[in-house]
Amino acid sequence: MIGVIQTRDIIAHPLLTAHCFGWSFFFRALIASRRKTFLSLLAESDAPRSPTVAVPELLGRCIDLESRARRIYELLAARFSDRVPVRRFFETLAQQEQEHFELLALCRQLASREGWLEEHFAPWRDAVPLLERQMDGLEESLDEIDQLADALRLVIRIEGSEINHVFRSAVSATDSEFVRNLQAFRTAEAKHIAYACGQIPKFEPDLAGECRGLRVAHLGDADTKASPNK
Numbered sequence: 001m002i003g004v005i006q007t008r009d010i011i012a013h014p015l016l017t018a019h020c021f022g023w024s025f026f027f028r029a030l031i032a033s034r035r036k037t038f039l040s041l042l043a044e045s046d047a048p049r050s051p052t053v054a055v056p057e058l059l060g061r062c063i064d065l066e067s068r069a070r071r072i073y074e075l076l077a078a079r080f081s082d083r084v085p086v087r088r089f090f091e092t093l094a095q096q097e098q099e100h101f102e103l104l105a106l107c108r109q110l111a112s113r114e115g116w117l118e119e120h121f122a123p124w125r126d127a128v129p130l131l132e133r134q135m136d137g138l139e140e141s142l143d144e145i146d147q148l149a150d151a152l153r154l155v156i157r158i159e160g161s162e163i164n165h166v167f168r169s170a171v172s173a174t175d176s177e178f179v180r181n182l183q184a185f186r187t188a189e190a191k192h193i194a195y196a197c198g199q200i201p202k203f204e205p206d207l208a209g210e211c212r213g214l215r216v217a218h219l220g221d222a223d224t225k226a227s228p229n230k
Contacts, residue, residue, distance in 0.1 A: 003037035004099035020178045070097035107174040115175030124169040127162040193218045
């Protein structure tokens with residue numbers, strides 16, 4: 001499988017995977033094509049059960065925010081396609097946002113079956129409509145961006161917004177052993193921030209200070225290291 005949850009994760013948690021999705025799904029995941037993601041495989045299986053827990057509508061909007069961020073990075077990759085390292089940087093950011101999308105989509109499925117801890121999500125409820133308005137403005141500004149420095153500042157604006165805090169709160173609110181035990185849910189945000197903050201100064205040294213601030217705000221320590229697995 002490709003994506004943020006891979007075959008090695010399933011092998012590392014066989015009983016947990018089988019408990020959440022059934023042994024049939026577990027064995028299908030072991031032999032799944034490399035073109036399949038965990039989420040797509042789940043959609044094709046009979047593992048999902050009918051929802052029994054009310055999950056906030058806002059969670060769907062959180063998932064959409066990750067998709068919109070991915071699309072922005074894809075457009076920037078296309079805009080700077082003649083500069084290979086820059087293009088690959090934006091492509092990696094886009095892929096990481098797709099992984100966030102898939103993780104939250106999986107959280108929505110699991111929360112609807114196993115439980116939702118509203119107290120973990122409630123502090124960030126008001127941030128979601130604000131983020132949507134911010135994303136509207138960022139999308140509108142894309143046509144005006146033709147300099148790399150401006151594109152990198154846009155990355156800092158996106159990642160410096162509350163989108164990553166909202167992601168973390170949604171994961172924390174999902175009352176599922178699968179979510180709590182798979183490392184991908186715990187490390188996705190940190191790896192994403194560390195990757196962006198590590199690469200941006202290589203292209204634009206003047207932005208190193210802003211990247212340090214972003215790293216501290218999200219990781220708590222300017223010297224924290226997290227591999228992007230790319």
